[in-house]
Amino acid sequence: MQSFEEIDFFSDNSLTYDPQPYFEYLRSKGPAVRLPQRGVVAVTGYDEGLAIFRNEERYSSYNAAYGPNPLPFEPVGDDITDQIASNRGDRSTFNMISTYDPPDHTRLRLLLKGLLTPKRLLENEQFMWRLADGMIDEFIGQGSMEFISGFAGPFATLVVADLLGVPEEDHKKFRRIFTEAGMRLGSIDGVPPQESNPLTRITGHFYEYIEDRRKNPRKDVMTDLALTKYPDGSLASVDDIVNLSAFLFAAGQETTVRVMAAMLMFLCEDPALQARLRAERSLIPNFIEETLRMEGTVKTGFRLNKVQTEIGGVELDPGTPLMLVISAMNRDPAKFESPHEFRPDRSNAREHLAFGRGIHACIGAPLARAELKVTLERMFDQTSDIRFDEAKHGPAGSRKLDYVPSYQARGLAELHIVHDAKA
Amino acid sequence: MATITFIESDGTAHAIEAKCGWSIMENATKNGVPGIVAECGGSQTCGTCRIYVSAEWQTKMDSPTADEVSIIEFAEDRTPGARLSCQIEMKEHLDGLIVRMPEKQYSM
Ligand code: HEM
Ligand code: FES
Numbered sequence: 001m002q003s004f005e006e007i008d009f010f011s012d013n014s015l016t017y018d019p020q021p022y023f024e025y026l027r028s029k030g031p032a033v034r035l036p037q038r039g040v041v042a043v044t045g046y047d048e049g050l051a052i053f054r055n056e057e058r059y060s061s062y063n064a065a066y067g068p069n070p071l072p073f074e075p076v077g078d079d080i081t082d083q084i085a086s087n088r089g090d091r092s093t094f095n096m097i098s099t100y101d102p103p104d105h106t107r108l109r110l111l112l113k114g115l116l117t118p119k120r121l122l123e124n125e126q127f128m129w130r131l132a133d134g135m136i137d138e139f140i141g142q143g144s145m146e147f148i149s150g151f152a153g154p155f156a157t158l159v160v161a162d163l164l165g166v167p168e169e170d171h172k173k174f175r176r177i178f179t180e181a182g183m184r185l186g187s188i189d190g191v192p193p194q195e196s197n198p199l200t201r202i203t204g205h206f207y208e209y210i211e212d213r214r215k216n217p218r219k220d221v222m223t224d225l226a227l228t229k230y231p232d233g234s235l236a237s238v239d240d241i242v243n244l245s246a247f248l249f250a251a252g253q254e255t256t257v258r259v260m261a262a263m264l265m266f267l268c269e270d271p272a273l274q275a276r277l278r279a280e281r282s283l284i285p286n287f288i289e290e291t292l293r294m295e296g297t298v299k300t301g302f303r304l305n306k307v308q309t310e311i312g313g314v315e316l317d318p319g320t321p322l323m324l325v326i327s328a329m330n331r332d333p334a335k336f337e338s339p340h341e342f343r344p345d346r347s348n349a350r351e352h353l354a355f356g357r358g359i360h361a362c363i364g365a366p367l368a369r370a371e372l373k374v375t376l377e378r379m380f381d382q383t384s385d386i387r388f389d390e391a392k393h394g395p396a397g398s399r400k401l402d403y404v405p406s407y408q409a410r411g412l413a414e415l416h417i418v419h420d421a422k423a
Numbered sequence: 424m425a426t427i428t429f430i431e432s433d434g435t436a437h438a439i440e441a442k443c444g445w446s447i448m449e450n451a452t453k454n455g456v457p458g459i460v461a462e463c464g465g466s467q468t469c470g471t472c473r474i475y476v477s478a479e480w481q482t483k484m485d486s487p488t489a490d491e492v493s494i495i496e497f498a499e500d501r502t503p504g505a506r507l508s509c510q511i512e513m514k515e516h517l518d519g520l521i522v523r524m525p526e527k528q529y530s531m
Binding site: 051054055109112113116117118119121350351355357358359360361362363365366 | 452464467469490493529
């Protein structure tokens with residue numbers, strides 16, 4: 001095996017199972033450290049990372065989806081703000097809400113905020129309870145299942161479909177679109193071909209919906225979506241609405257699904273904890289936060305430094321890519337006591353950065369939290385015990401768990417469980 | 424230029440030079456004031472940027488919208504004068520503003 005010094009975090013598969021020893025090695029060099037490869041500076045300190053998340057004026061999100069790849073331009077001068085703006089082209093990699101800086105970002109974010117009102121979120125949560133019941137009914141009699149493809153994936157898809165007002169008769173179609181699609185985010189295995197990209201198909205459906213509702217408005221959520229307005233009162237462009245809708249499916253899918261699996265994994269690993277949570281449901285929200293802290297899906301995020309600056313003792317020239325190692329910040333011992341221990345009653349668990357912070361902070365966080373809670377509550381309601389399927393994952397002490405190969409995403413590839421239905 | 428003083432629940436005060444045009448939340452988080460978590464970055468979904476504003480100062484601000492009120496209710500904070508600091512833009516005439524902060528921004 002290569003030493004941590006030599007390892008290329010962005011292409012090496014040996015770190016996908018457990019990246020924490022590597023992150024601890026980075027931390028031992030300081031809260032920020034320049035990696036020998038690709039000129040990326042990795043930030044593992046909680047305070048340092050939080051300050052970067054909150055400073056969009058100095059740190060651009062230009063490379064949020066582009067990661068550590070070499071910039072398509074040569075940074076010149078002491079402020080590259082203009083260069084960033086003129087090098088976005090029309091590649092989607094540089095033209096998504098998550099990669100925009102103000103004022104483009106502000107425009108899209110305000111549209112999203114208009115979609116995720118407290119009222120809409122409440123209605124969406126009511127849908128989640130119904131959906132979970134229906135979906136658990138599909139497998140409860142089988143005794144065992146692969147949880148990600150059998151529940152979590154389709155559940156997360158349909159929750160976003162409902163949020164956006166996709167008519168229920170089309171839910172089956174949306175479910176199918178995602179069933180075949182694999183992991184894409186920061187994939188070490190290379191980028192899957194475009195034709196298997198579910199988003200292209202989602203976009204097609206949304207163009208139809210929005211155009212139809214603009215011609216034939218009805219009393220439904222999709223009509224509200226079609227008639228969304230910018231803050232100045234003008235009608236939003238169809239492109240903005242369609243792209244944001246597709247983005248919500250992408251952003252809300254893998255992320256939520258892998259945390260759902262992590263949640264069950266912790267409960268399979270620790271039957272006493274499972275029994276305690278079943279008996280004391282009020283402990284569930286903090287258990288969810290601790291799961292997000294320990295196994296949040298977004299392992300790393302990227303920013304581009306715009307001006308000369310310094311972080312944790314490292315000098316940064318304009319144009320330096322920063323890797324915010326969220327999974328390491330969430331285990332910073334200066335912030336979290338015994339950070340590698342899973343403590344469901346940790347008092348500051350919710351201060352994790354699993355949803356990021358600042359202007360790009362996950363706008364789906366309330367939705368994700370509700371999905372995690374509803375899933376666990378309903379699994380508890382309908383089963384009396386959940387455990388690893390040892391035929392697939394092996395016995396305690398020598399478990400085989402595979403994680404998705406990605407430098408950006410963290411999560412189980414599959415989770416096979418055995419469950420006892422409640423009598 | 425204007426100033427805002429943020430007071431923690433234990434009485435610790437943080438006076439900052441505020442930027443007009445930014446929300447009160449942005450002024451706090453960008454100056455590292457502890458006690459304003461602002462999980463959602465100002466999208467009015469998290470309720471973790473709460474402040475308490477005296478009745479006198481409130482008369483100089485726009486009143487909260489229905490959505491702001493419902494987020495505060497959802498956070499189960501019934502303290503008088505509770506507002507979301509991300510929904511209040513700092514303006515010249517708020518110079519000298521004093522706000523208090525909750526002991527915890529999370530109800531759980
Ligand atoms: C547990 C599940 C989730 C996790 C761990 C997660 C994590 C994150 C993180 C870390 C970011 C910030 C990225 C950055 O700053 O560069 C983000 C952004 C975002 N998330 Fe999530 N997310 C989750 C679920 C969701 C869901 C369910 C939705 C939507 C329905 C969603 C929609 C978004 C959007 C739209 C953004 C971009 C916001 C912007 O750039 O302004 N996420 N998410
Ligand atoms: S920052 Fe989230 S509601 Fe104000």
